[in-house]
Amino acid sequence: MVAETEQDRLGGTLFLESGLRFDGPGLGAATRRVGEVVFTTGMVGYPESLTDPSFRGQILTFTYPLIGNYGVPPAHATDRFGLPRLESGEIQVRGLVIRGTTKPHHWDSDRSLGTWLAAEGVPGVRGVDTRRLTEHLRAEGVVRGVIDVGPRTDRPSDEELRAAIQRAPPYAEERFMEQVAPKRPTVIETERGPLVAVLDCGIKTSILRALLDRGVSVLRLPYDHEVPARWDGRRVRGLLVGNGPGDPSELSVTIEELGRPANRGLPTLGICLGQQLIALAHGGRTFKLKYGHRGQNKTILFSDGRALIMSENHGYAVDPASLDRSVLAPWATNPDDGTLEGLRDRSGRILALQGHPEGHPGPQEAGFVFDQFAKKVGRRP
Secondary structure (H helix, E strand, C coil), rough: CCCCCCCHHHHEEEEEECEEEEEEEECCCCCCCEEEEEECCCCCCCHHHCCCCCHHEEEEEEECEEECCCCCCCCEECCCCEEEECCCCCCCCCCEEEEEECCCCCCCCCCCCCHHHCCCCEEEECCCCCCHHHHHHHHHEEEEEEEEEEECCCCHHHHHHHHHHCCCCCCHHCCCCHHHHHCCEECCCCCCCCCEEEECCCCHHHHHHHHHHCCCCCEEEEECCCCEECCCCCCEEEEEEECCCHHHHHHHHHHHHCCCCHHHHCEEEECHHHCCCCCCHHCEEEEEEEEEEEEEEEEECCCCCCCCEEEEEEEECHHHHHHHCCCCCCEEECCCCCCCCCCCCCCCEEEEECCCCCCCCCCCCCCCCHHHHHHHHHCCC
């Protein structure tokens, strides 16, 4: 008889503020976390999703029923630029909810999903009817919840878990930027390629890698840093604002920086949160989506008639009615709900996409946006 492991003795509970409760085997760390409960429809790419800073403060549910089959890459693995191979250097989600897991079978894996979660202090619960949970979130909208992992013979009551949610601050009021943004500027070189400033609000490393792969050097700045005209004697030739967590309207310092006259001459690329911040800097408005767009199978229709599939992870969107069309015009839309998926200005200086054109995880059909941006800043792809 195989001895029962510590993970096998854990029980897990997910409780939503709407009153819905799910119990199952525990996974990862024996702890309790409160967060906004969201779901992603991606079939693959769970290591990238779990390390995406846009998921900071959230309890992530995978709709795909089997997670963990290709394990987790070695800890602290980096690429040729010295960046983490995953989307950041740590797991960003507050908790994980899945239907089932399995032992890993992959040449590059050195640990299981449960081991990884436990090492980074993240709780998870297995055996959840994720279809029922997803249908609830689609019908009611995203809600706050609490995930608790501990002895399976001692599960907390609904009253105790509801009180834990009430004590926690609302998602929109938390200051995630201080947790995910760099503390000081750094430069990542590509043989002295044109220098592009990146206002880092929690950017995925694959977005940085997409620039570097095209021969562009990166000046990585904290989200609240002023974009300099020159750095170490070199002219800054472009500006990128990427993804990140939280309510974009709370980032007043970044919005103000993007609207500064000194930055108006720079070719600018916005991705995900970056699109929302660019719209806010030009007088637009954003709003919270009912349950967000999270997955790798999102259809995007461009104004020239093209249709692409993109990876997305966002809970806020730009209100098209709030835009001054003489400054920013819609470039792409989502055919499912009509939300704005792309923006550009008449001069072609500004390009913005709500989805993630680098496609990690997911399709890379929109990678041409990086090619266009690299050409604008002086390096042809």
